[in-house]
Amino acid sequence: MNLVEIDHIRRSLPSEWNELSRKQLLYVSRLFSEQLTMVDFRVKALFEFLSIKRKTFKRITPEDAFTLCESLDFLNKEVTLTRNLIPVIKVGLRKYYGPADAMFYCTFGEFTLACSALDEFQKTGEEKYLDELVAILYRPKKVFWFIRKYFTDNQDPRAKFMNRTLKKRARNLAKVDQCLKYSTYLFFNGVLNSLPGLYPYVYQQKGETESQDNGWASLIISLADGKTDDKSLETIMNSNLYNVFIGLNKKSKEYHEYMSKIDSYDRH
Numbered sequence: 587m588n589l590v591e592i593d594h595i596r597r598s599l600p601s602e603w604n605e606l607s608r609k610q611l612l613y614v615s616r617l618f619s620e621q622l623t624m625v626d627f628r629v630k631a632l633f634e635f636l637s638i639k640r641k642t643f644k645r646i647t648p649e650d651a652f653t654l655c656e657s658l659d660f661l662n663k664e665v666t667l668t669r670n671l672i673p674v675i676k677v678g679l680r681k682y683y684g685p686a687d688a689m690f691y692c693t694f695g696e697f698t699l700a701c702s703a704l705d706e707f708q709k710t711g712e713e714k715y716l717d718e719l720v721a722i723l724y725r726p727k728k729v730f731w732f733i734r735k736y737f738t739d740n741q742d743p744r745a746k747f748m749n750r751t752l753k754k755r756a757r758n759l760a761k762v763d764q765c766l767k768y769s770t771y772l773f774f775n776g777v778l779n780s781l782p783g784l785y786p787y788v789y790q791q792k793g794e795t796e797s798q799d800n801g802w803a804s805l806i807i808s809l810a811d812g813k814t815d816d817k818s819l820e821t822i823m824n825s826n827l828y829n830v831f832i833g834l835n836k837k838s839k840e841y842h843e844y845m846s847k848i849d850s851y852d853r854h
Contacts, residue, residue, distance in 0.1 A: 588657050592638060592646070599635050602660050603667035603776060610635060611671050614661060615765040615772065624662055628655040667776030672769050675724050677758050682724035683744045684770070689723075689777050691742035694830040695823030696722060699747075700774060707771070713760070720770050721756035722747065785831045787838035 587598040587605055600606050606614065613634050617627055632654055633643055646654070660666075668688040675682045685692050700722045707715035725744040728734060735741060759767070782789040822830060 590636070590654065592636065592642060597636055597638075599632075599654065599657060601657060603665060603772075604669050606667070606671065608671040611667075611769050611772070612765050615768040618768060619764060625655075627662070628658050631658055631661060664779050665772050665775040666779055667773050668780050670773055672766060672773070675720070675759065675762055675766060677761055680758065681727065682755070682759065683727055684724045685744070686742060688780065689774075689827055691740055692723075692827045693747070693824050694827050696747050697827045698823070701778070704771070704774060704778075713764075714756070716767050716771060717756045717760040718752070719774065720759045720762075720767050721752055723770060723774065724759060725755070781831065785835040785838075787842060788831060788834045790838065790842065 588601050590597050590599055600610065614631060617630055622630070629651075632651070633640075635658075636643065636654075670684050670687055673684050675684065689697065700719055703715050703719040703722060706712070707719060725747065727743045728745050731743050735743070
């Protein structure tokens with residue numbers, strides 16, 4: 587956080603995505619939809635974050651205003667948000683629960699489905715794919731969760747993902763405010779952007795293959811000991827996201843070390 591003193595009152599400004607509050611995130615999500623210039627975007631965000639009256643805001647010197655706006659440049663760079671600031675979405679009397687911070691308890695299958703929905707939304711800009719992304723990540727609470735949570739290490743309150751209920755849930759979640767849905771989009775992007783730093787060999791593998799899907803598929807099959815039957819692959823898809831990535835990173839590292847040895851041998 588950056589500390590700012592205005593009229594002898596100290597205020598804090600976020601200096602990175604994970605320092606945003608829920609209210610600030612929703613406001614930023616709304617700003618993105620307005621397609622503002624970078625200057626207007628930062629000025630509006632600054633005014634919101636400082637939470638001061640317009641008269642007081644106008645008394646800030648242009649030099650100070652420029653410096654303060656520059657401190658918000660992270661908003662126009664790669665999204666690094668891994669805190670889920672929208673844990674619950676309400677639609678009428680229904681409540682849909684979102685993933686934990688950094689999608690810690692998510693399954694690998696859920697992650698890959700969300701990636702597909704994200705890709706389609708980025709390609710087409712069609713709202714239905716954003717609704718689908720939100721519906722994949724947000725689900726009703728598990729039955730008897732108020733008791734079950736004390737008898738499991740998996741503290742994900744969400745019911746197990748089932749594809750047959752996805753379309754109905756997407757229709758329900760399509761009704762919520764667009765800035766709520768876009769906040770989920772930003773969160774998922776932040777999680778995606780955090781993974782290459784945690785598992786570099788997995789993404790190095792993806793970058794070097796002609797097809798990213800084929801590259802991932804070969805790694806997943808290797809985790810299943812070369813088996814491609816439904817049961818073996820289903821086990822991988824239902825496994826914890828981070829456990830799978832740890833395995834994928836290990837397999838990718840072994841592959842790159844093997845290829846390096848071959849290259850070294852060929853040079854000699």
